[in-house]
Amino acid sequence: MTRPVLLSALLLAGIAATGAGNGAWAQSSGGARALAPGVKVEVAPAPGSGSAPAAGKVDETALRYYARIGDGERLEAEIARLRALDPGWEPPKDLFAPQPTTPGVDETPFWNLLSAGKVAEARAAIAEQRRKSPSWQPSDKLLQELDTAESAGRIRSASDTRRWQEVVDAAAAHPEAVACNRLDNAWRLAEAYAELKQADRAFDTYRTIVSTCPKAKERRDTIFKASRYLSPDQLRELTALGATANPAKGEDYSTVRTAEAELETGRLLERLGAASSGAKPGALSAADLSRIQGIVRDKQDADGAIALGWYFQKQKNFAEAQSWFSQANGWAPSDKSAEGLVLAYNGLGEKAQARAAAAPWKGKSSRIDQALKAVDPPRGAGGGRSGPQGPSELDRALARQDFAECLSIIRSSIAKSGPTAALLQQRGWCLLEMKRPSEAEAAFAEAQAMAAREPAKGGQSAGAGGRTPAAAGLPQKATAAQENAYGQAVARLATGDTVGLTRDLPRANMTPAQKAEIRASLMATEANRALEDKRYNDVLRLLDARKELTPEPRNLGILRGWALYNLMRFDEAYAQFKSVDDRLSTEESREGVTITWKTIYHDW
């Protein structure tokens, strides 16, 4: 990958404070040019080159170091920087030839430490060397790079701990630390301004980045970063600037231009989601709705169609909901879209259609099995009610995904006519949805006990000792006992009881599909834990084993990427993040791609 030569020579507007606590961009001296009011960009020298070397004498230390380690991009940038300092200077012809050790001390070990981010160790090694050779002086370039790396570290650390003013102060003290080739720090500075409620400065910082850093991808990522803090108008301005200002050869800025539209779609979908969940029912205007429908259709966005489906389902516009869920299922069949379809058909009273929509996923997806309960409500494992046909109050609550109402209805039903195993089991599912897993587990256990007491009916076994329907190779349909055991396992997963669940799973009365699902979830939980514990080989081992049971979802794909990254398998990590990002680009996947890329190409 090549980097435009200019890149390393662009200093992101000096941040020298213009007063106490004032973190405005520096009013740079000669060589600075204004890109926007109050924002200046220094064209030269490059990061770490605070003072110009004496005329006729160019410090080639860094140049030779980059040549020795084969970092072509930095080498190219350093050549450009030195030429800018001294137009008559030419790169030495023996740049790639093995060099005799410079008189005095070979600085390679210090540069190596610096490259590895071990700044304190580099300082210590230099001090030790100076103790051994008092007459030796480290090169200016090395000292400047150390200063810059320390400042960058200060910015990162202050930002990680949300000490925003310190971020601004550290950047002001050392503007080189927020150059284009340390874009992450520039983002952190902008974020600090935003968090300090200095919106104008945050905007100026983002604006400087998108108009000076030449890479289209970096400009685009900056716009996504800025979207958290800036108004739609400001984002529009930023996008326009990013797509046109200071274009570099070979860069395609059309992706910058599309960022705004993608953000807008994201915002609309978010509002749609809020409206669907009932958080802000009136948050979406007719114009917004029509716009988002157009976008979803154009992009054949299945997730967007599902969001629209739930929006209309919530409005009880079942016909429109059915249409969107069908559309989603057509574009990308999934149990999520089928679930919506089942409930939408059910809302329309078309139970046969609902069952048909569920058929491909029945017994394979707990989501679908749950939705089918709204179509064919459980009658109780041992007889139970033989109620009237048509959706009951409870069915309607489930179709609306109104789980609080589900609990109310079950409570009054139990108060009126006593508990049944089916009611208790349904209570368990609703409690799980309400993030009350301990009570859910108790409800499933109670349902289990009650089912064991109720007389068995039909082909379903009622108790823990009931027969399994795996006979004769028929597809497994979970019995009431198995459903209860499965519910308890899901609840235990939610409470974090992974050790106990792993121990009990082999003996649990569940269908093989249910066991595989729980086992896969356990492995995912353990993989997450392993990542937190920095046991990266374990993460991969668990994810590989899980992948044999079920396809890997994108969040675990990202987890895999970080495990590879931390094992320093950067190429594999990059390929992993890229493959996730290429399918659907999100902030997490973009972050993985960017960080891995920067690590591989030493582009911090």
Added chain:
Amino acid sequence: MPETPISGSPISGTARIGRRRAALLSVLAATTLLTSGCAGWVRDNLTQSPTPWRRVQPAALPVTLPDSRDFPIVAARMRDTGAVYKSYIVVLGNPTVLPGENRLTIDVQTLPDSLFGALVQPPRVFPVPLYTMETLLATTKREFPEMTVKVADAARRNRYGDYDYVTAQDGVNSCVLAWQLITDHKRMLPERIEAVRLEYRACGVGSNIRAMLAPFDGLSLTLPETVLEAQDLGGM
């Protein structure tokens, strides 16, 4: 002490051989330990990480709660973080249809019992101060979405001193979130216990905040070591 060699003495010869053998064994052991890194060493010491939660019987909890019809103990869990922290969650019944579990959490911070333990300590499992206005706001937003939240003006007292709390209400239900940090070594805490942190979250039907706080007001710590109550509770 410098050795005085006594050549020719069989006893001293045996002693010397013994010492040399011991030295050799020490070197071998040290070499084995150093070179065993290839197969027997991992980068991080996981003894400082929290263990997974495990279920415990209510009787094994270091707390007793007053009997409550609305807030019975549904489940209890515990975990360790290093040798220093023990954390417990007591899940209580939730008579409402609101999301989220009612619970009492207890974190006990003990002092390390060895020099190594003092040098290698896990990060603290609870922040001090327990809350800032910002973190409290974020927590109440998460715990009590769409409810009207109010920070109590005055602290309340239970057996272990003052505690702070917030209330949250909607048309039908009320919730409380109370928190307390016990660090009084003069009277309450034994030498080995550095701090105890309590947090209590309960939602109930109606608007009787005192009834919701009753389990927290009446709880009694039953740690293996003696924890004394605060004085002058005014008849509590």
